[in-house]
Amino acid sequence: xxxxxxxxxxxxxxxxxxxxxxxxxxxxxxxxxxxxxxxxxxxxxxxxxxxxxxxxxxxxxxxxxxxxxxxxxxxxxxxxxxxxxxxxxxxxxxxxxxxxxxxxxxxxxxxxxxxxxxxxxxxxxxxxxxxxxxxxxxxxxxxxxxxxxxxxxxxxxxxxxxxxxxxxxxxxxxxxxxxxxxxxxxxxxxxxxxxxxxxxxxxxxxxxxxxxxxxxxxxxxxxxxxxxxxxxxxxxxxxxxxxxxxxxxxxxxxxxxxxxxxxxxxxxxxxxxxxxxxxxxxxxxxxxxxxxxxxxxxxxxxxxxxxxxxxxxxxxxxxxxxxxxxxxxxxxxxxxxxxxxxxxxxxxxxxxxxxxxxxxxxxxxxxxxxxxxxxxxxxxxxxxxxxxxxxxxxxxxxxxxxxxxxxxxxxxxxxxxxxxxxxxxxxxxxxxxxxxxxxxxxxxxxxxxxxxxxxxxxxxxxxxxxxxxxxxxxxxxxxxxxxxxxxxxxxxxxxxxxxxxxxxxxxxxxxxxxxxxxxxxxxxxxxxxxxxxxxxxxxxxxxxxxxxxxxxxxxxxxxxxxxxxxxxxxxxxxxxxxxxxxx
Numbered sequence: 001x002x003x004x005x006x007x008x009x010x011x012x013x014x015x016x017x018x019x020x021x022x023x024x025x026x027x028x029x030x031x032x033x034x035x036x037x038x039x040x041x042x043x044x045x046x047x048x049x050x051x052x053x054x055x056x057x058x059x060x061x062x063x064x065x066x067x068x069x070x071x072x073x074x075x076x077x078x079x080x081x082x083x084x085x086x087x088x089x090x091x092x093x094x095x096x097x098x099x100x101x102x103x104x105x106x107x108x109x110x111x112x113x114x115x116x117x118x119x120x121x122x123x124x125x126x127x128x129x130x131x132x133x134x135x136x137x138x139x140x141x142x143x144x145x146x147x148x149x150x151x152x153x154x155x156x157x158x159x160x161x162x163x164x165x166x167x168x169x170x171x172x173x174x175x176x177x178x179x180x181x182x183x184x185x186x187x188x189x190x191x192x193x194x195x196x197x198x199x200x201x202x203x204x205x206x207x208x209x210x211x212x213x214x215x216x217x218x219x220x221x222x223x224x225x226x227x228x229x230x231x232x233x234x235x236x237x238x239x240x241x242x243x244x245x246x247x248x249x250x251x252x253x254x255x256x257x258x259x260x261x262x263x264x265x266x267x268x269x270x271x272x273x274x275x276x277x278x279x280x281x282x283x284x285x286x287x288x289x290x291x292x293x294x295x296x297x298x299x300x301x302x303x304x305x306x307x308x309x310x311x312x313x314x315x316x317x318x319x320x321x322x323x324x325x326x327x328x329x330x331x332x333x334x335x336x337x338x339x340x341x342x343x344x345x346x347x348x349x350x351x352x353x354x355x356x357x358x359x360x361x362x363x364x365x366x367x368x369x370x371x372x373x374x375x376x377x378x379x380x381x382x383x384x385x386x387x388x389x390x391x392x393x394x395x396x397x398x399x400x401x402x403x404x405x406x407x408x409x410x411x412x413x414x415x416x417x418x419x420x421x422x423x424x425x426x427x428x429x430x431x432x433x434x435x436x437x438x439x440x441x442x443x444x445x446x447x448x449x450x451x452x453x454x455x456x457x458x459x460x461x462x463x464x465x466x467x468x469x470x471x472x473x474x475x476x477x478x479x480x481x482x483x484x485x486x487x488x489x490x491x492x493x494x495x496x497x498x499x500x501x502x503x504x505x506x507x508x509x510x511x512x513x514x515x516x517x518x519x520x521x522x523x524x525x526x527x528x529x530x531x532x533x534x535x536x537x538x539x540x541x542x543x544x545x546x547x548x549x550x551x552x553x554x555x556x557x558x559x560x561x562x563x564x565x566x567x568x569x570x571x572x573x574x575x576x577x578x579x580x581x582x583x
Contacts, residue, residue: 012161012211015154017204020062020098023151027059029144029344029410046086046311050304053090063095064200064237065341067256071241072338075249078349081318084252085311088259092231092300098203099293101152102159102210123160127153140411162211185225185268192229202234206296210289220291221283224271227295228264235260241338247322249336254318262314263303334396343407347416350400354420354427355478357393358540360386361427362470364434365533369463372441372526383438390431397424419543423477426536433529433536440526452515455523458502458582462530465495465580473537476544485548488541490572494580495534499527501582 057066070087073079126149133146196205209226212218235257242253275283287295307314335353339346367383370376401417401424409417444450451459469491476485506523509515515523 008161009165012158012163012165013199013204013208015158015161016207017158017199017201019151019153019155019158020201020203021151023148023155024062024065025408026144026147026151029408029413030141030148046308049083049086050090050093050308053087054094055090056087057091057094058097063091063202064234066091066094067235067238067252068241068338069342069345071238071245071249071252072333072336072341073345073349074252075245075333075336075338076349077333081248081251081255082312082315085255085314086308088252088256089304089308089311092260093297093304095203095234096293096297096300099206099210099296102156102207103289103293104156123153123156144410159207159211162208163214165211183219183221185272188222188225189229189232189264189268192226192231193233194229196230196233197236200234200237202230205230205233206292210292213287213289213292216286218287219284220280220287220295223287223292224295225268227292227299228268231260231299232257232264245333245336245338250322251315251318254321255314258314258317258321259303259307263299263307266306267299267303334392335400337403340403340407343404343409344413346400346404346407347409347413350397350404350420351416353393353397354423357390357397358423358427358474358477360390360393361430361434362474364390364431365466365470368434368437368441369467371438372459372463375441375445380438380442383435387431387435390428394424394428415547419547422543423540426539430533430536433533436529437526440522440529443522447518449516449519451519451523452509454505454509455502455515455519458498458505459523459526461580461582462495462498462502462527465491465498465576466530466534468576469495469534469537473540476541482544482548485541485544486568487572488538490569491576492534492538493573494576495531497577498580498582499531502527505582 053066057063067088070079070084074081074084130146130149130153133142134150135146137143137146192205192209195208196202199205206227209218209223209230213223235253238253238256242250274280335346335349339349364383364386367379367386371379371383398421401420405414405417405421450456469488472484472487472491475481476488503524506515506520510517510520
């Protein structure tokens, strides 16, 4: 094999790996809107988990990425170890799609239709269309589709280069000697394991094997053990990802490894026992890329069929490999950085945590209002504890979203991250303001003083208006109801008016002696905090509206609303002004 062939081989491998990376990235962006739904369904049953594990792997073209994602989900406490078994089995089936795509390189026929299936025939056209879409299209979906087409074309060119570099090996005695040594099943398994472990991609190692098969020197007896080894070698990625995670997450890697090792033992045991009894005549026949795709699929499908009924046993084996200690507290990551390997999933999980944070903030607001009606030390302690949790969420979510922002994201996910970074601050401030209100009420209790009946009545009216703005804000962000978002800003302006009116009334009460300066200071603090909570609700709703419109210019939106109040806004403002009125 001359130096030019070696350069072509490694150049082809580089193009192959790069093309797969580009294609996977594009496919993930295209599917990003569906991955959250898939993830929810994946946790509901083992059958769904298996099917969806296969589906996700077929989409993003990487069983390793799916397994790493599962390790991250378990380490974050989002999934249990048991829920990952079906997904792991499914990912092994999903990864076989790549081998079938690559088998097109081996198509050879005088038939025009079959020749059109050869990469040399359609890859240039696909690359051209992909580049045009990526560079000229305005729609992000079209750009991502172009990226997929470019990646696929590069991948196929890389495969073709590898195949061409193998042609001089057809008559090489040294190469024939190496392949002959691989007739030993143990050496074949080790060779497949080692190559896959080094490049950390079973799809790539299967592609290399398919390229080698085009020399005509690779037999079934050589290929089968290598394919078995490749399936074990792909576990190296999940093994690496399990370093530094909790025990449950380590068990995911253990299940992945156990499944492939046990599957290999069973498959090879059955195959070689049958060969010993029947003497397969085809074992020394040459394999083609299509034959390798068939073998790869058969192994993963049959292994899944055999081991699926014993999925609980795989969990038990993982518990024995990674010792389970009932007395040991299992720590989970808030959001594991491994989720960043699949940015769409990372965004979805961050969004869930963001919703949790917002609900906690609104719960604290409701507690503060309850305390203003009737003091309860237990409720106050719960409020203080939740406020500390909100601070933790702010720190963790902000850091995680900043990390996500550094990944390749679709425009939709990029806007979602920007919105979350805004909303995190607003949610934390709502928590702060709620605590401030509770502390002001506590000051009244400690000093044994009370507001006048008029002040009490005004606060109740403002509180009811705030309950409505909180309801609409919660509905727009958590339920995605955009109509509720448009109802927030009119209420916010009404609340501003109510607060100003209450302050004016307080000054009048000071003048006629029905209120004291001390009570006035506490009332003013409560009014300021109530007004600020409505401002933060307004920010959240405005962000939601801007995101739905494909932008995220909060200040521009709010300025436009205030300067150009349309009929709908005016109608809602009038309606809320009549509903919440202070004389």
